[in-house]
Amino acid sequence: MKKILTLLLLACLLAACGSDDDEPEYFNPVEGVWEREGVNYYWVRVYTSDFTSYEEEWNKERTKKLETNEHGKYKVDGNKLIYKDFTYKYTIANNKLTLIYIDEFGDTYEYKYTRKVD
Numbered sequence: 001m002k003k004i005l006t007l008l009l010l011a012c013l014l015a016a017c018g019s020d021d022d023e024p025e026y027f028n029p030v031e032g033v034w035e036r037e038g039v040n041y042y043w044v045r046v047y048t049s050d051f052t053s054y055e056e057e058w059n060k061e062r063t064k065k066l067e068t069n070e071h072g073k074y075k076v077d078g079n080k081l082i083y084k085d086f087t088y089k090y091t092i093a094n095n096k097l098t099l100i101y102i103d104e105f106g107d108t109y110e111y112k113y114t115r116k117v118d
Helices: 001-014
Strands: 030-036 041-047 052-059 066-075 080-083 086-095 096-102 108-115
Touching: none
Parallel strands: none
Antiparallel strands: 030 041, 030 108, 041 052, 052 066, 066 080, 080 086, 086 096, 096 108
């Protein structure tokens, strides 16, 4: 009887000691709307709760949408946003998102966005 009680106690203890990950599997640090202003254009990048993203390009005055680019599904892996055909490294600090893309020739492109707050 003592053995059974000990085994039950041990089983309960092991079951209670699950993973203590700081971030759940569905954690999406980039989720939201991000803005970037250029010399002649204005961009809005949207990351949704279902891990899809798209970007809208507007004229500088923000009165006419010029283009929408669907980027599709992505996953977050550490400091990377991984899409089917490309990967960004990213950092977020003080509501600023920096995306870094390195193309197949080794050229680096850096894009800086600010979280849109309504």
